[in-house]
Amino acid sequence: MSAEPILSIKGITKTFGGLKALVDVSFDIEKGDVFGIIGPNGSGKTTLINCITGFIRTESGQVRFRGKDITGWKPHKIADMGIARTFQIMRPYYSLPAFKNLIIPLWSPRARKTGGWRGGGKHGDRDTVAVDILEEIGFERDSRVPYKLASTLPTGYQKRLELARCMALRPDVIFCDEVFSGLSMSEIAGMVPLIEKMKSEGITLIMVEHRLRELFKVANRVMALNFGEKLTEGEPLDVIENKQVREAYLGSEGV
Amino acid sequence: METMMRKERIDRGLKVRTEGIYAINSAREILYLMGPRLLLIAGLLALPFVFEFAPYWKRVINIMCAYALLAIAFDFLANYVGLVCLGGAFFTGIGGYFAAIYNVNLGLPIYLSIPLATVSGALLCTFFLLPCLPLRGVYFAIVTLMYPLLFTRIIEALDIFGGTNGITGLDSFPNPYLEHYAIIIIALVFLFGMRRFVNQDVGLVLRGVKDNDQSVKASGINVTRMRIIAVFVASFIGCFAGAYIAHLYMWAGISLFALDFSIIPIASVVIGGGGTLVGAAIGAFILVPLSEILRAFGTFRIVIYCIVLTGFIVFKSEGIMIYLQRKYHQFERWVKV
Numbered sequence: 001m002s003a004e005p006i007l008s009i010k011g012i013t014k015t016f017g018g019l020k021a022l023v024d025v026s027f028d029i030e031k032g033d034v035f036g037i038i039g040p041n042g043s044g045k046t047t048l049i050n051c052i053t054g055f056i057r058t059e060s061g062q063v064r065f066r067g068k069d070i071t072g073w074k075p076h077k078i079a080d081m082g083i084a085r086t087f088q089i090m091r092p093y094y095s096l097p098a099f100k101n102l103i104i105p106l107w108s109p110r111a112r113k114t115g116g117w118r119g120g121g122k123h124g125d126r127d128t129v130a131v132d133i134l135e136e137i138g139f140e141r142d143s144r145v146p147y148k149l150a151s152t153l154p155t156g157y158q159k160r161l162e163l164a165r166c167m168a169l170r171p172d173v174i175f176c177d178e179v180f181s182g183l184s185m186s187e188i189a190g191m192v193p194l195i196e197k198m199k200s201e202g203i204t205l206i207m208v209e210h211r212l213r214e215l216f217k218v219a220n221r222v223m224a225l226n227f228g229e230k231l232t233e234g235e236p237l238d239v240i241e242n243k244q245v246r247e248a249y250l251g252s253e254g255v
Numbered sequence: 256m257e258t259m260m261r262k263e264r265i266d267r268g269l270k271v272r273t274e275g276i277y278a279i280n281s282a283r284e285i286l287y288l289m290g291p292r293l294l295l296i297a298g299l300l301a302l303p304f305v306f307e308f309a310p311y312w313k314r315v316i317n318i319m320c321a322y323a324l325l326a327i328a329f330d331f332l333a334n335y336v337g338l339v340c341l342g343g344a345f346f347t348g349i350g351g352y353f354a355a356i357y358n359v360n361l362g363l364p365i366y367l368s369i370p371l372a373t374v375s376g377a378l379l380c381t382f383f384l385l386p387c388l389p390l391r392g393v394y395f396a397i398v399t400l401m402y403p404l405l406f407t408r409i410i411e412a413l414d415i416f417g418g419t420n421g422i423t424g425l426d427s428f429p430n431p432y433l434e435h436y437a438i439i440i441i442a443l444v445f446l447f448g449m450r451r452f453v454n455q456d457v458g459l460v461l462r463g464v465k466d467n468d469q470s471v472k473a474s475g476i477n478v479t480r481m482r483i484i485a486v487f488v489a490s491f492i493g494c495f496a497g498a499y500i501a502h503l504y505m506w507a508g509i510s511l512f513a514l515d516f517s518i519i520p521i522a523s524v525v526i527g528g529g530g531t532l533v534g535a536a537i538g539a540f541i542l543v544p545l546s547e548i549l550r551a552f553g554t555f556r557i558v559i560y561c562i563v564l565t566g567f568i569v570f571k572s573e574g575i576m577i578y579l580q581r582k583y584h585q586f587e588r589w590v591k592v
Contacts, residue, residue, distance in 0.1 A: 053473070055469070055472075055473075074472075074477075075469075075472040075473060076471075076472045076474075076475050076476055076477045076478070079472070079473055079474060079475035080475040084473065085473050087469065087470070087473070091467045091469055091470040091473075092466075092467070092470070093462065093463045093466040093467055093470065094466055094467075095462060095465075095466055096459065096462060096463070096466070100459055101463075103456050103459045103460070104459060104460050104463040104470070104471060104474050104476065105474035105475070105476075106456075107456050107457065107459070107460050107476070108474050108475040108476045109475060109476075110475040111475075126456055165470065165473075165474060168474075169474065169475055
């Protein structure tokens with residue numbers, strides 16, 4: 001533990017009616033971490049992301065980003081600080097072509113600040129940057145794919161488009177909500193290098209995953225949740241050896 | 256064995272050739288692209304001369320263009336920003352009363368009162384609609400529907416702004432041609448301007464808000480602020496129409512808040528084809544003259560009106576413009592399955 005953690009979560013609690021979705025969850029994330037969050041269905045993984053990124057309000061607890069309290073901020077303010085997120089159910093702008101989907105994050109105040117697009121020129125500049133980002137994320141520039149309507153893209157490309165939307169913001173932290181789910185093995189094989197590339201660029205990643213095999217290839221720390229409670233946290237292999245984690249996963253996919 | 260047939264649609268070669276800007280190398284291709292636009296512009300500009308000897312119908316042209324503006328505003332909000340506005344009358348009423356106050360009470364000339372009423376009306380409309388802009392769902396529709404009714408009752412009850420008599424004595428346009436061309440040219444400017452606006456980067460962000468506001472939030476953009484921009488643009492157009500109508504009738508009264516100004520633009524968009532903007536205007540060009548023709552039938556015209564609308568919704572729900580665009584760009588043929 002060197003300096004201050006980039007993201008520090010303390011005692012987040014969230015209930016939906018009588019259901020306790022999250023109970024007093026705390027953890028720290030260091031800069032450059034690839035932090036995995038695992039847990040069975042309904043254990044509160046996505047709720048945790050929603051709480052941290054401001055999409056739902058927490059009842060108690062505190063989220064600090066680089067020492068700054070961002071608890072209860074609006075989602076767009078949090079994104080503006082440099083915390084991007086993907087959605088588990090992909091949310092592209094279906095009526096726009098894939099590369100035009102990126103115009104929206106590139107238009108945001110953050111992208112203008114961080115130089116996500118090289119301004120100065122007239123229209124067209126953002127289009128060029130958008131296609132550049134898509135190419136980085138695995139859309140073949142010379143094919144028709146980047147110019148197709150987002151609604152006609154296959155799932156693999158829609159997942160990539162979610163990541164591209166985050167990358168356009170030049171974020172410091174990205175929350176990936178099940179980027180591997182629903183993909184074929186070959187599509188996942190194509191995604192893993194992207195994650196590694198983001199990591200090498202110094203982006204801190206928090207990955208919610210069910211695909212443990214792939215997650216453990218990239219993650220350096222893992223936290224396990226069950227019924228909204230933190231079971232354990234540590235090195236990936238230690239976590240999966242943990243008795244409580246094994247019990248929570250019993251009957252589901254092993255590793 | 257019976258062979259199954261299926262209708263196949265194929266883009267015309269001409270359309271494919273004219274898609275990229277570099278493809279334009281013949282007069283025919285340029286005409287293919289420009290033709291429909293020029294036809295609309297020339298047709299509208301020629302209208303006052305076509306009806307030179309029918310003064311009644313010349314006045315219909317004005318009101319028709321005003322409705323076209325309201326329809327464009329509705330189409331923009333509903334199909335590009337995802338806000339269903341049931342209160343076109345709110346915009347016309349506010350714009351009209353502002354024009355009357357500036358012109359009659361403050362004595363400003365017509366060429367100042369209309370632009371000022373447009374801007375201040377748009378600001379006021381946006382301000383009144385602010386509370387429902389952070390919300391998703393039907394709230395915006397309900398609130399816009401209620402405001403015209405609310406303002407009518409307030410003006411009646413408090414007897415302000417001339418009460419039920421309204422404010423009379425607004426300046427008319429200096430000459431009839433200015434009256435026609437002011438609205439025709441402004442309608443064309445807004446029509447082509449809005450078509451351009453929705454394809455600009457800021458327009459794409461607004462379309463993103465319609466498609467998926469959560470994603471826009473996650474992209475670090477304040478969705479409420481985007482909706483405010485959109486509502487301002489739409490109420491700007493609507494308030495101009497209202498201010499123009501007030502000067503046209505030389506009167507601003509509570510009938511500027513009438514349901515007609517809310518309903519006919521929506522019906523125009525249904526008939527013309529939503530999401531095209533041009534379709535909205537064309538819908539108004541059909542519906543407004545139609546309702547004038549049907550005036551002879553008295554109250555029975557509502558029945559005919561309803562039948563026409565229902566017919567469109569059932570048989571051509573895509574709307575005229577989308578149908579025409581398809582016929583223009585594609586041909587159909589029957590193929591074996």
